Amino acid sequence: MGALRLTNIHKTYANGHQAVRGINIEIEKGEFLVLVGPSGCGKSTLLRTIAGLEAISEGEIHIAGQRVDTEAPAKRDIAMVFQNYALYPHMTVYKNMAYGLHNRGVDKQTIDQKVKHAAGLLKLTDYLHRKPSQLSGGQRQRVAMGRAIVRDPQAFLFDEPLSNLDAKLRVQMRNEIKTLQRSLGTTSVYVTHDQTEAMTLADRLAVVNAGVIEQMGSPMEIYERPQTVFVAGFIGSPAMNFLTGRLHNGRLEIGELSIVLQQPPRFDGEVIVGLRPEHLYRQAEHAFSLPFQIEVLEPLGADTLVWGHVSGVQETVVARLSRAYPADAPRTLTLYFNEAELHLFDAATEQRLS
Amino acid sequence: MLLKRVHFSGSPIPYIFIVPQLLIIAVFFFWPACQAVYLSFMLEDPWGLSSTFVWFENYQVLFSSAEYLSTTLFTLVYCALVVFFSLGLALLLAVKANSVIHGQSAYRLLLTWVYAVAPAVAGITAYFLFNRHIGVLFQWITQTGWAFAPETNAFDASVMLVLVSVWKQVPVNFVFFLAGLQGISKSLREAAQLDCASGFRRFWTITFPLLAPTAFFLMVINITYAFFDTFGLIDTLTQGRPGGATTTMVYKVFQDGFLGADLGLSSAQSVVLMVLVLLLTVFQFLFVERRVHY
Ligand SMILES: Nc1ncnc2c1ncn2[C@@H]1O[C@H](COP(=O)(O)OP(=O)(O)OP(=O)(O)O)[C@@H](O)[C@H]1O
Numbered sequence: 303m304g305a306l307r308l309t310n311i312h313k314t315y316a317n318g319h320q321a322v323r324g325i326n327i328e329i330e331k332g333e334f335l336v337l338v339g340p341s342g343c344g345k346s347t348l349l350r351t352i353a354g355l356e357a358i359s360e361g362e363i364h365i366a367g368q369r370v371d372t373e374a375p376a377k378r379d380i381a382m383v384f385q386n387y388a389l390y391p392h393m394t395v396y397k398n399m400a401y402g403l404h405n406r407g408v409d410k411q412t413i414d415q416k417v418k419h420a421a422g423l424l425k426l427t428d429y430l431h432r433k434p435s436q437l438s439g440g441q442r443q444r445v446a447m448g449r450a451i452v453r454d455p456q457a458f459l460f461d462e463p464l465s466n467l468d469a470k471l472r473v474q475m476r477n478e479i480k481t482l483q484r485s486l487g488t489t490s491v492y493v494t495h496d497q498t499e500a501m502t503l504a505d506r507l508a509v510v511n512a513g514v515i516e517q518m519g520s521p522m523e524i525y526e527r528p529q530t531v532f533v534a535g536f537i538g539s540p541a542m543n544f545l546t547g548r549l550h551n552g553r554l555e556i557g558e559l560s561i562v563l564q565q566p567p568r569f570d571g572e573v574i575v576g577l578r579p580e581h582l583y584r585q586a587e588h589a590f591s592l593p594f595q596i597e598v599l600e601p602l603g604a605d606t607l608v609w610g611h612v613s614g615v616q617e618t619v620v621a622r623l624s625r626a627y628p629a630d631a632p633r634t635l636t637l638y639f640n641e642a643e644l645h646l647f648d649a650a651t652e653q654r655l656s
Numbered sequence: 657m658l659l660k661r662v663h664f665s666g667s668p669i670p671y672i673f674i675v676p677q678l679l680i681i682a683v684f685f686f687w688p689a690c691q692a693v694y695l696s697f698m699l700e701d702p703w704g705l706s707s708t709f710v711w712f713e714n715y716q717v718l719f720s721s722a723e724y725l726s727t728t729l730f731t732l733v734y735c736a737l738v739v740f741f742s743l744g745l746a747l748l749l750a751v752k753a754n755s756v757i758h759g760q761s762a763y764r765l766l767l768t769w770v771y772a773v774a775p776a777v778a779g780i781t782a783y784f785l786f787n788r789h790i791g792v793l794f795q796w797i798t799q800t801g802w803a804f805a806p807e808t809n810a811f812d813a814s815v816m817l818v819l820v821s822v823w824k825q826v827p828v829n830f831v832f833f834l835a836g837l838q839g840i841s842k843s844l845r846e847a848a849q850l851d852c853a854s855g856f857r858r859f860w861t862i863t864f865p866l867l868a869p870t871a872f873f874l875m876v877i878n879i880t881y882a883f884f885d886t887f888g889l890i891d892t893l894t895q896g897r898p899g900g901a902t903t904t905m906v907y908k909v910f911q912d913g914f915l916g917a918d919l920g921l922s923s924a925q926s927v928v929l930m931v932l933v934l935l936l937t938v939f940q941f942l943f944v945e946r947r948v949h950y
């Protein structure tokens with residue numbers, strides 16, 4: 303029995319907008335599930351229905367085997383960390399953390415012990431008597447975490463908790479959240495639209511699009527075998543290249559290119575060919591080659607992004623080449639790729655052909 | 657904490673900017689205030705032909721007058737009741753209106769527009785509502801079996817006055833409280849919902865403390881209102897009747913000075929009021945501006 307089970311969740315807002323359209327998830331105890339998807343896809347809505355801040359229109363929510371979807375938020379034994387932290391401005395850090403326990407009738411000594419313990423974990427011991435307005439963004443974030451930890455809930459819910467922090471702090475807090483969650487072993491659901499955050503934090507990743515889950519699996523599974531064109535394009539940066547092509551009797555035609563596949567899917571007709579920028583190489587040891595016309599170079603330091611065109615193909619193609627690429631080097635280039643790293647999708651259904 | 661003060665060093669420009677304001681204060685406040693203090697030491701004959709300097713005689717008369725004592729007591733009780741009920745009621749209405757999802761603007765409009773009614777007009781409206789022959793409220797009250805007689809019964813008259821004063825002041829408080837409530841972020845309220853199951857308790861531990869600055873500010877505003885701005889209501893509703901039982905300190909200044917033509921005594925009362933305002937201002941600076949801050 304999972305720690306958190308969502309069965310056929312639907313959420314239709316009062317204005318008729320269907321934000322969540324039939325979501326089923328079962329989360330194991332201690333698992334870290336990340337919901338990722340574009341803006342407006344309904345990930346916050348889903349999280350808020352778990353918390354009880356939005357009522358669901360249809361479906362069932364079970365937390366630790368208990369059906370909770372009609373319970374008040376405070377009765378669901380979950381804790382949530384908000385994007386803007388939502389700390390109580392008139393209370394000290396200590397009181398912010400103690401408030402939830404106090405309202406649950408926990409005795410003063412236990413509260414004191416739990417708050418001090420959490421403050422120790424989060425390096426907040428010196429700030430317990432400050433008000434939130436006297437803290438930095440990162441410290442506020444920690445207090446918000448502390449407020450969740452002291453409650454020792456069945457599940458943590460995070461709604462983009464790091465998006466108000468600067469890039470460096472974000473990476474640091476990301477690691478801290480992960481370490482903390484591991485050591486506490488608390489089931490967590492984490493919403494983000496940042497795919498790096500999603501990939502690094504998740505035990506399991508759910509890619510949400512327009513209110514439904516497109517694919518769920520471990521980050522590497524999703525990266526290596528995206529089931530739909532949407533998932534393939536959403537996970538990975540820069541996004542996967544998509545080229546239109548035709549598959550006929552195991553022969554793949556892309557523009558002027560025609561290659562014979564070793565392990566062709568059983569399919570004839572229009573296909574979308576996906577190829578990640580990092581899977582285009584300059585070394586000739588890879589099986590197939592592409593003539594490539596360079597248009598723009600984007601040096602990233604360790605890598606260079608090379609934007610350009612393949613003859614006979616309309617779509618712009620980007621390749622991620624390791625090391626710097628000299629700006630005065632020739633503007634045409636041959637790039638190589640492998641069959642194993644090609645992703646083929648049915649052009650009509652946008653589903654993976656395997 | 658942020659340093660709120662801006663420092664100008666040695667430049668006369670800021671002083672030039674505040675000259676118009678200072679002139680207005682001097683002409684309309686300082687000069688009349690000095691006049692009042694001056695007059696409070698004089699005994700003037702009713703025709704204004706002669707006046708004699710009498711030191712503190714006006715104050716002695718004032719403070720030994722049983723009538724002034726009862727006026728003061730009435731004013732304090734009246735003020736406390738008006739402040740308490742108009743703040744309480746406005747807070748309740750604001751909380752309710754803030755949780756209404758559909759047609760919130762209709763509620764807001766309905767609850768706010770009394771604010772636009774001038775005190776004297778409000779007084780006359782109330783006069784009709786409480787009229788013995790045509791008053792709707794009068795009918796309702798008598799139907800409950802209460803022999804309501806504001807013309808002769810001091811308690812009934814006070815009830816009527818408090819009721820009308822509260823009615824007139826609730827909209828102002830409502831607007832401020834509603835604005836205060838809407839300033840509390842949604843996620844803060846949601847965080848509280850996760851931390852505390854009881855809505856009542858949430859209100860007193862989260863919402864109310866966050867509204868405290870607004871409430872303090874409004875309390876000062878309401879005290880000023882109950883003391884000074886209710887003049888129009890009293891003048892149209894009771895004129896201090898029955899037998900001076902609904903006379904506030906400000907209304908008594910008018911009665912003694914303009915109707916009784918005792919300028920010295922009336923001025924002494926004005927000076928007492930000025931001291932009260934001064935104390936209120938000090939109180940505001942000490943508590944509202946300093947303490948209620950996070
Ligand atoms: N109270 C509401 N009433 C009506 N529609 C709403 C309401 N809240 C959200 N929506 C709509 O529901 C959809 C999903 O919203 P949601 O907040 O879940 O998006 P999200 O995936 O969290 O996006 P983001 O990454 O921008 O936070 C959006 O199209 C939004 O416009």
Ligand SMILES: [Mg+2]
Nearest residue numbers: 345346347461
């Ligand atoms: Mg969101």
